[in-house]
Amino acid sequence: MLQVNGITKKFRGIVALDGVDFSLEKGEVHALLGENGAGKSTLINLIAGTFPWTEGSCTIGGQAVASLTPQTAREFGIAAVFQEFSLVPDLTVLENIFLGREQSTGPFLRRGEMRRAAEELLDELGFSVPLDEKVAFLSRAQKQMVEIAKALRSRPRVLILDEPTASLTDGEAEKLFSAMALLKARDVGIIYVSHRMSEIRNLSDRVTVLRGGRKIGTVVTADVSDDGLIEMMVGRPVEQLFPKIHHAPGPVRLEVAGLTTRDGSVIDASLVARAGEVVGLAGLVGCGRSELCRAIFGLETIESGEIRRGDRRVEKPTPADMLADNVCYFPADRGAEGLALIRSARENATMSSLGLPSLSTGPFLRFWRESDIIRKPLESLALRPMAPERKVSAFSGGNQQKVMLARGLMKPFEVYLFDEPTVGIDVGAKVDVYNLIKSLVEGGACVIVSTSELPELINLASRIYVMHEGRIVAELGESEHSEAQILSHYFGGQA
Secondary structure, three states, rough: OOOEEEEEEEOOOEEEEEEEEEEEEEOOOOEEEOOOOOOOHHHHHHHOOOOOOOOEEEEEOEEEHHHHHHHHHHOOEEEOOOOOOOOOOOOEEHHHOOOOOOOOOOOOOOOHHHHHHHHHHHHHOOOOOOOOEEEEHHHHHHHHHHHHHHHHHHOOOEEEOOOOOOOOEEEEHHHHHHHHHHHHHHHOOOEEEEEOOHHHHOOOEEEEEEOEEEEEEEHHHHHHOOHHHHHHHHOOOHOOOOOOOOOOOOEEEEEEEEEEOOOOOOOOOOEEOOOEEEEEEEEEOOOOOHHHHHHHHHHOEEEEEEEEEEEEEEEOHHHHHHHOOEEEEEEEHHHHOOOOOOOOOHOOOOOOOOOOOOEOOOOOOOHHHHHHHHHHHHHHHOOOOOOOOOHHHHHHHHHHHHHHHHHHHOOOOOOEEEOOOOOOOOOOHHHHHHHHHHHHHOOEEEEEOOOOHHHHHHOOEEEEEEEEEOOEEEOOOOOOOOHHHHHOOOOOOOO
16 A cells, blocks of 8 residues: 655754655554654654655555655545644534535535534544534543544545554543454554554554664564564663662651542552652552542642651642652643643753752742753753753653653652653653662652553562552552562452
8 A cells, every 4th residue: 555665854964764664555554663763753744744755765556656745645545643633722523523624515514414424433433522512622532532533534545543542541542443443444554653562562463663763674563572572672672671679668758548539539548658669559540540649749639538748747738838848740641731842841840940049049040050950850861852942842752751850850859759650652761761760769769650551560669559449459569569460459359
């Protein structure tokens, strides 16, 4: 269906893609795998016609194509769903699905036909989204569903999916996978970009690995192990990804006793976290892990129970009070809650530390010192490129995460709450995050990590609390947290 040969793309002399070959067959899911900055986004944008290639050739359905634009790509049957949404927030779901392809008779829209077609499409996909709701009021997961429905409305021959499950729950993702199976049966070719190895393993027929803008290789998914794919991606064995953390549990830094939130997302939760250790929070999406972290930091209303910092009880925590009490929180959704995307990396990294004497005098900000002070934290996290004045929105997902994490290095916090710290970032960036956690713990900090990635919990945590439907159902010591033991408690089995 699609063949590109020797595709190269240069931006102002910088080679983003270097002589890459790629092919897609009918009814195939072909995964693209690579670190942030490996060239995946550049390749799919070239295929979608976002910008032209510098060198190389392209054939679609046996027809040579000199260049592509978004319009000609659509005419060839290519549709794309990118990580960054392209929806109009002030239009309804129905209007967005048909935007640019409205059904009309003369100047009049055939709204009834459009509604019936949209209902059939959403029904086929198994998505539940109100057609008359403005997109601005939808959740991120619902917006993702609208993007997917909008792309499939054109009945494409080639579908590009860029991290499509990053905003979906497990149940919503399953509906997407069912829709992909239907498309494969109709001979639609799918280019699938994801950092989630389980998805690539279960969905794809072939995998092409990119590194540094170059193609490392294309393999049949069934013929290569996860470890083999990761080694192709990063150029080193998988056992080198997780650092060895020396845990030396010390004084209790944070204690939660019988905590219940007003909305019932957390029920009677109790935990203890000490200096010099990583405490893991495990469980399915929606089990209450994130809400527990948010409640501790003062972002969820607490109905009952208590939080203690050392020998002090925290009365009605607020984010400002917890920051002042040396507790640092990193949210799971960096775009919505963790970063001001239109501001620079410098401003994002310093925004919670503006009261430090090094950055302010009374009410006056010493902004000329920010760049010098923030450079060391950004360098320790290996920000790429090292451009503190660049808008955060211009960085890759992994580097956006590093900008947010740099906030925690502005001063020595005692407690760090990480909620899904590696979601949507590549393996190389994950290694940088793991090394940050290692340095914090071995420096005497208390670290709590809430994640759905079991290998992270097994390799980083000294103790793991497992949650189910808002309750903590098990506490596992370092000798007890194998994958099988953790999973055995995911559905509510008590320790």
